[in-house]
Amino acid sequence: MAAPSRIAGLASEPTLTSTVVDRIRNDILRGVLPPGEKLRLEHLAPRYAVGRTPLREACCRLASEGLVTIEDQRGFRVVPISRADLLDLTRTRQQLDTLALRGAMARGDISWEGEVTAALHRLLRRTPASSDGTLDDDWEAEHGRFHATLLGACDSPWLLKFCATLFDQSERYRRLAVSHGRHARDIEEEHTALVRATLARDAERACALLVEHIARTTELVLAAHPGLSVNEPVSESLPTKQRSASRKA
Amino acid sequence: MAAPSRIAGLASEPTLTSTVVDRIRNDILRGVLPPGEKLRLEHLAPRYAVGRTPLREACCRLASEGLVTIEDQRGFRVVPISRADLLDLTRTRQQLDTLALRGAMARGDISWEGEVTAALHRLLRRTPASSDGTLDDDWEAEHGRFHATLLGACDSPWLLKFCATLFDQSERYRRLAVSHGRHARDIEEEHTALVRATLARDAERACALLVEHIARTTELVLAAHPGLSVNEPVSESLPTKQRSASRKA
DNA sequence: GTTTGACATATTGCATCAAATCTCCGCGAT
DNA sequence: ATCGCGGAGATTTGATGCAATATGTCAAAC
Numbered sequence: 001m002a003a004p005s006r007i008a009g010l011a012s013e014p015t016l017t018s019t020v021v022d023r024i025r026n027d028i029l030r031g032v033l034p035p036g037e038k039l040r041l042e043h044l045a046p047r048y049a050v051g052r053t054p055l056r057e058a059c060c061r062l063a064s065e066g067l068v069t070i071e072d073q074r075g076f077r078v079v080p081i082s083r084a085d086l087l088d089l090t091r092t093r094q095q096l097d098t099l100a101l102r103g104a105m106a107r108g109d110i111s112w113e114g115e116v117t118a119a120l121h122r123l124l125r126r127t128p129a130s131s132d133g134t135l136d137d138d139w140e141a142e143h144g145r146f147h148a149t150l151l152g153a154c155d156s157p158w159l160l161k162f163c164a165t166l167f168d169q170s171e172r173y174r175r176l177a178v179s180h181g182r183h184a185r186d187i188e189e190e191h192t193a194l195v196r197a198t199l200a201r202d203a204e205r206a207c208a209l210l211v212e213h214i215a216r217t218t219e220l221v222l223a224a225h226p227g228l229s230v231n232e233p234v235s236e237s238l239p240t241k242q243r244s245a246s247r248k249a
Numbered sequence: 250m251a252a253p254s255r256i257a258g259l260a261s262e263p264t265l266t267s268t269v270v271d272r273i274r275n276d277i278l279r280g281v282l283p284p285g286e287k288l289r290l291e292h293l294a295p296r297y298a299v300g301r302t303p304l305r306e307a308c309c310r311l312a313s314e315g316l317v318t319i320e321d322q323r324g325f326r327v328v329p330i331s332r333a334d335l336l337d338l339t340r341t342r343q344q345l346d347t348l349a350l351r352g353a354m355a356r357g358d359i360s361w362e363g364e365v366t367a368a369l370h371r372l373l374r375r376t377p378a379s380s381d382g383t384l385d386d387d388w389e390a391e392h393g394r395f396h397a398t399l400l401g402a403c404d405s406p407w408l409l410k411f412c413a414t415l416f417d418q419s420e421r422y423r424r425l426a427v428s429h430g431r432h433a434r435d436i437e438e439e440h441t442a443l444v445r446a447t448l449a450r451d452a453e454r455a456c457a458l459l460v461e462h463i464a465r466t467t468e469l470v471l472a473a474h475p476g477l478s479v480n481e482p483v484s485e486s487l488p489t490k491q492r493s494a495s496r497k498a
Numbered sequence: 499g500t501t502t503g504a505c506a507t508a509t510t511g512c513a514t515c516a517a518a519t520c521t522c523c524g525c526g527a528t
Numbered sequence: 529a530t531c532g533c534g535g536a537g538a539t540t541t542g543a544t545g546c547a548a549t550a551t552g553t554c555a556a557a558c
Contacts, residue, residue, distance in 0.1 A: 064313025092407040158341040
């Protein structure tokens with residue numbers, strides 16, 4: 001758990017709930033808690049070494065980020081993934097990130113340019129993932145910071161918050177593809193070209209590159225998981241098959 | 250507002266928490282719980298006739314909608330309002346609602362047109378607010394439904410969710426202006442013209458009208474509350490106890 | 499006038515109880 | 529004989545009360 005919080009960056013968070021929120025979010029994003037997984041508080045309590053009360057509040061807070069669903073009388077569950085959700089996520093992210101990028105390019109000053117350059121530099125200094133499929137936590141953290149910095153000069157907190165939410169959501173899918181293995185992709189070049197167009201204040205080209213960047217990620221995810229139409233495409237190690245719809249009450 | 254659930258549309262919500270969430274959201278939107286108000290669970294417990302645990306979870310869920318803030322070791326608080334937030338909200342809503350409206354106009358079918366027409370009809374059948382400043386809950390509910398229906402044909406759940414969040418946020422400001430009184434505004438004509446352009450599939454005109462519609466609301470809010478620069482612009486003058494009249498169950 | 503200490507209040511977390519759901523097993527019907 | 533239906537046990541969730549820690553305030557002392 002490196003630094004997943006791209007929102008408020010306060011130093012003091014002495015409450016158990018806040019720390020558990022970060023740990024569970026990390027586990028969801030990394031796939032340790034697979035999509036669709038039921039979050040039984042009694043089973044999670046020993047895993048995170050906390051009581052049920054902070055766990056309940058942690059799940060509730062994660063629901064605010066769209067990572068957990070709340071079903072009355074049925075507890076919490078990791079939000080399932082689906083092909084339709086991925087496509088919606090991709091299109092919405094293209095639209096909103098484009099808006100935010102235009103705003104950032106219109107208002108960004110010299111110091112912002114420096115931050116973008118620095119973020120790109122740190123990102124290029126690391127390798128995206130090992131060839132064996134294990135992803136590098138440091139690169140993942142830098143990648144998130146890079147995209148956040150790129151849009152950071154946009155002076156719309158609401159839009160940035162939405163973009164951050166969409167980014168986290170997309171992470172769940174992207175890491176599936178990355179961990180799945182081969183991805184012939186020059187992602188360094190994509191990031192570099194994006195920064196080049198951004199610093200040149202070429203809004204049209206930068207937005208086009210960003211749209212392409214997002215689209216390519218989705219293509220790789222779909223290529224890695226062609227059967228991404230059901231709700232539980234991977235993992236779901238539980239052998240219990242629930243019966244078909246025979247629920248009436 | 251009697252229809253708070255614009256997300257998952259399940260019928261059964263027998264938990265105390267879910268009902269309290271709706272009641273508190275209603276009170277926040279209506280201004281009964283003013284912006285910046287500290288939410289002391291011990292004081293709210295008798296007011297809503299529930300314990301502190303469901304109240305805690307309710308506040309946590311409202312934080313997911315951006316209506317409540319969580320401060321570690323300092324409890325919950327109604328999100329304050331500010332001029333900057335209103336301006337950001339307005340601009341972001343113009344951008345996102347426009348995107349959603351274009352999507353809805355591109356994909357909406359005949360039945361959607363019927364729903365929009367019906368929603369407009371129901372809205373026109375009611376009066377926005379009494380001349381004395383008291384706002385009509387039925388009109389408010391229909392108004393929310395109208396805007397939701399207008400964008401409803403857009404096939405992007407994420408975008409619609411964001412638009413719904415922004416709408417609720419704007420409601421807190423708009424109702425301030427409405428309850429403040431005087432607003433020489435032909436809002437019926439605005440809605441009617443918006444529907445006319447939408448059904449004519451004139452995307453440019455419809456989006457322009459929608460942008461204007463949102464902008465005018467903000468202008469009225471700013472006109473009604475010129476000193477909207479500090480965090481607690483109105484009310485907040487009753488630190489004692491506000492009347493506990495909303496008790497129904 | 500500033501600082502420090504103590505009191506009162508509020509928030510956090512845990513243990514326990516009640517209610518609802520899920521699972522599994524048995525029975526009957528086709 | 530297999531499939532559908534119903535009920536009892538077990539598990540899980542929802543909610544209350546209580547204990548512990550942290551915060552904010554007020555007053556007294558320097």
